């Protein structure tokens with residue numbers, strides 16, 4: 001007990017915010033122990049980032065969280081085959097596994113697996129090497145691919161037994177045919193099949209880039225499949241590797257409960273990704289639909305009022321909503337993000353309220369609502385207090401900003417300078433609808 005308290009302490013000290021860390025620790029600990037997370041580790045990570053990896057996994061273990069680990073060994077295999085002078089072919093992106101390839105691949109997989117298990121144990125963490133008995137396979141197409149398996153059944157006995165014993169299960173991407181022939185399984189397919197069977201709360205992909213990258217090479221913080229998938233897949237800068245990854249994640253999540261999420265991050269950032277709202281990497285979720293209502297039903301309205309009051313810590317007047325001029329209410333399904341747009345000066349849309357809980361921000365829900373706002377309203381103006389934590393973000397979104405005392409007034413898509421001034425005056429005179437303090 002003292003030990004876990006000490007580790008939690010360390011965690012909080014590392015991350016700065018104890019509230020966030022505690023919330024996620026509670027969330028992750030409340031799932032069935034074997035279903036906290038599945039971590040897919042690319043072979044490259046075992047080569048170049050073994051230390052960061054084992055340190056992050058050991059940390060989770062000490063918090064009482066046992067991730068199920070599946071690793072590949074792609075780069076190692078490429079190198080070993082090249083050294084052995086064995087040519088490899090690929091069809092449809094899958095490695096053709098001849099007997100010669102398998103004779104190199106199998107011992108290599110075992111070796112990499114043991115290297116990870118030993119590195120974990122050297123940190124005082126129990127780990128169990130699971131090299132067989134999980135993936136029952138048929139030959140995918142023996143003539144075309146050789147010893148490549150198509151997963152027919154996933155058996156979790158070995159995984160669950162390891163977790164019950166307090167050991168981190170470490171799996172390879174090898175399976176067997178019913179007669180015991182060892183078959184090679186593509187790592188992404190093995191991941192998908194394991195995830196569908198295990199149904200973990202989180203699926204984590206560790207990659208050296210630490211996330212999916214946007215056009216400028218920056219990490220995309222969150223992707224909502226509901227809101228972003230179609231548009232992302234159409235972007236010319238989404239290269240084939242990322243396209244494939246997104247497609248696979250989309251397919252994977254469609255068969256899982258709505259609160260399952262995928263995080264793509266690096267070994268070094270894993271703890272931060274898991275225990276903060278903002279994370280450090282790319283979070284992919286099915287996401288929530290954003291509804292747009294002219295006259296919101298009473299339930300939606302009550303939810304929005306609660307959200308506004310809670311996040312500002314103030315009370316709205318009873319007649320607040322009725323007093324708004326032609327309000328349009330946007331809200332996310334879970335009620336954790338909302339925006340209200342009214343008719344302002346010159347009939348221009350005025351963003352009266354925009355509220356997102358901190359946790360939902362990390363999931364990209366604020367950005368999702370914002371996208372819907374932007375798509376509907378090419379021009380817009382609003383105000384925000386200097387001290388509001390969202391103000392710096394508004395500076396990035398707006399194309400004009402004007403400070404006045406405690407307020408900043410922002411406009412978007414309003415080109416006429418005089419009109420911008422009228423917007424500014426109007427925004428500053430605006431009544432927020434609070435009950436007087």
Ligand code: ARG
Nearest residue numbers: 274276278279281282283362
């Ligand atoms: N800690 C939370 C989780 O792991 C949220 C992470 C948010 N991450 C992000 N890249 N936006 O589920």
